[in-house]
C-alpha cells in the first residue's frame with residue numbers, strides 16, 4: 001500500500017486521539033487537512049495563524065511523537081495557513097509557515113513567523129528590508145502608565161487598563177472601551193496599555209491606530225482591490241487599539257469590515273481596546289451589531305478630573321519639564337481650566353513659553369490672560385447637540401420643535417441653520433448630522449447647507465441670523 005499524506009496523517013490522528021481529550025481532538029485536530037507528503041515532510045493545512053500557534057504551544061510534543069513514528073527521526077511538519085476567503089471573488093491564498101524546531105524539524109528556522117507566498121499581501125505598516133512581516137506598533141512611548149496620574153475621575157479606566165495590560169485577551173474586559181470627553185486622556189491611556197503590553201510581552205503584535213486612519217486604509221484597499229489583504233493584515237494583530245471609534249459613525253463599509261476583524265480577533269482570544277468620545281448607548285450611526293460587541297467587555301469612563309487631580313497633573317508636568325512655578329499660579333490654572341487636561345497642559349506650556357520669551361516673570365496677571373484665551377477656545381469645540389440648543393434658543397423654540405417634521409418655514413430654516421453650523425463647526429459626516437438633527441438623511445443636510453449659502457447671499461435678514469449665530473459658536 002502506498003504511503004500518502006492522508007494515510008500518514010490518519011495514522012498520526014489515531015495515535016493523537018488516544019492521547020488527548022475527545023473535545024480537544026475535535027477542536028484542534030479534526031479541522032486539520034493533510035495536503036502533501038514529500039520524503040519525510042508532511043504538509044498540513046490549518047484554519048488560521050492562531051490555530052497554528054495553539055498547536056505549537058500545546059501539542060507540539062504529541063505531534064512530534066506521532067509523526068516520528070510514521071516518518072522516522074527526520075520527520076518534518078509544515079503548516080499551511082488557509083486564510084478564509086469570505087470577501088470578494090479573489091482567489092484564496094495560502095501562507096506557509098515552517099514548523100518550529102521544537103516540533104519535528106531538525107534544523108528549521110522559525111524566526112520567520114509569517115512568510116507570505118502571495119506577493120500581494122500588503123501590510124500597511126510594512127518596513128522595507130525586513131524579511132518577515134514586522135508590524136510596527138505605532139505606539140508613543142511618552143504616553144505610559146507612569147505619567148498617567150491616577151485620580152477619582154480615571155480610577156476605573158486606569159485599573160481596567162492595567163488589568164488588560166497584565167493579561168491581554170485574558171480578562172473579561174474584551175473589548176475594553178475607554179470613553180470620555182475631549183482632552184481627558186483617552187489616547188494617552190490607550191497608548192499606555194499598548195506600551196505596557198509591549199514591555200511585558202515583547203513577542204506580541206500590538207497595533208495602535210486611529211479610527212480615521214483605519215478608515216482611510218480601508219477605503220484605499222477597496223480602491224486598489226486589496227480588501228482581503230487589509231482584513232488579513234488586521235487579523236494578524238494580537239492587541240488591536242483603535243482610537244476614536246466615533247469616527248466610524250455613518251461609515252457603514254468600514255463598520256462592516258471592522259465587525260469582521262473584531263469577531264475574528266475576539267474569537268481567537270486577542271485583545272481589542274477602543275476609545276470613543278461617547279458611551280456606546282450614546283453613539284450615533286454605529287450599527288447595532290457593532291454596538292452590541294462594544295458592550296461585551298467593559299466600558300470605562302474618563303471623567304473630568306477633580307481639582308486635586310488637576311493640581312497633581314500640573315505639578316507632575318512641571319516637574320518632568322524641570323520648571324518651577326509658584327503655587328498660587330498652579331492653583332489659579334487648576335481652578336480655572338476644569339474640563340480638559342490637554343488645555344490644562346497647554347495653558348502651562350504657554351505660560352512657560354510667554355515668560356521665557358518676553359523674559360517676564362510668571363505672574364497671576366499673565367496666568368489670567370493665558371487662561372482666558374484657553375477657556376475661550378474651549379467653547380469652540382461645539383457638539384451637534386450644543387448647536388441645536390443654541391439655534392433653538394435663538395429662534396425661541398424647543399429642540400424638539402426644531403427637529404420635528406413640520407414644514408413651517410421658520411422652523412425649517414432654523415433646522416437648516418443647525419445643519420449648516422453642524423457642518424461648519426463639527427467633523428461629523430452629513431449622514432451623522434442628519435440623523436442627529438431630526439433623523440434626516442445626508443441629502444437633506446446637503447440641501448440645507450446649499451439653501452443656507454444661497455439665502456446668505458440673497459436675504460439680508462437671513463445673513464443677520466448667520467452672523468449672530470456664528471458669534472455664539474466662536
Ligand code: ADP
Nearest residue numbers: 147148149182183184185186187188313341342
Ligand atoms: P483625549 O484622547 O481624551 O482627547 P489625550 O489622551 O490626548 O486626550 O490627553 C490630553 C493630554 O492630557 C495629553 O497630553 C495627556 O498626556 C494628558 N493627560 C490626560 N490624562 C492624564 C492623566 N491622568 N495624567 C497625566 N496626563 C494626562
Ligand code: MG
Nearest residue numbers: 186187188243
Ligand atoms: Mg484622543
